[in-house]
Amino acid sequence: MISRQLIFRDHATQRMMQRGIRPKDIRFVLEYGETQEKTMICIICKQAELQRGTGTSIFERDGMTLVIKEVSKLVCPNCGEEYTDEKTTERLLEIVEDAAMNGVLTDIRKYKAA
Numbered sequence: 198m199i200s201r202q203l204i205f206r207d208h209a210t211q212r213m214m215q216r217g218i219r220p221k222d223i224r225f226v227l228e229y230g231e232t233q234e235k236t237m238i239c240i241i242c243k244q245a246e247l248q249r250g251t252g253t254s255i256f257e258r259d260g261m262t263l264v265i266k267e268v269s270k271l272v273c274p275n276c277g278e279e280y281t282d283e284k285t286t287e288r289l290l291e292i293v294e295d296a297a298m299n300g301v302l303t304d305i306r307k308y309k310a311a
Contacts, residue, residue, distance in 0.1 A: 204237070204271065205286045207254055207279050213286075214256055214293050220283045237271065245275035252279045254308075256293045263296050264305040265289060285310075 205213070205220070213219070237247045250272040256263045268289065271280040281289065288311050296304060 204280050204282055206240075207252075207270075207281065210254070210281060210286050210289060211256055214290055215258060219290065220287050239273035239276060239278055241278045242273060242276040245273050247271035247280065248274055254281070254289055256289075258293065258297055261297055261301055262303045263293055263301065265292060265308050266305065268308045269310075 239245055239247060248271065250270055251267050252270045252272060254265045254268050256265070268281060269285055271282075272278070289308075291311070292306070292308075
């Protein structure tokens, strides 16, 4: 099993949720994974190093809208692109799946790590 950390863009996390793809599926396909460098440059603007921060993740699925605030992220200070690490992405997908299974239509929550 690969022990390197995977990083997911918010947009990618939303698409993964819509398609039922989990980080472990990505890890299996990649085999050796992507590594999180100590200093990571934004893949969108390629202009700045990512900084630790928090942000809001919004998920929409089958008429449900779930807003999760205060999510730990890596943020580009230049363009504002936000990234979540593998553990946080997995937890976000669990929260969304649980909300969908419980019939939530609209909700705003504060992020809580497992």
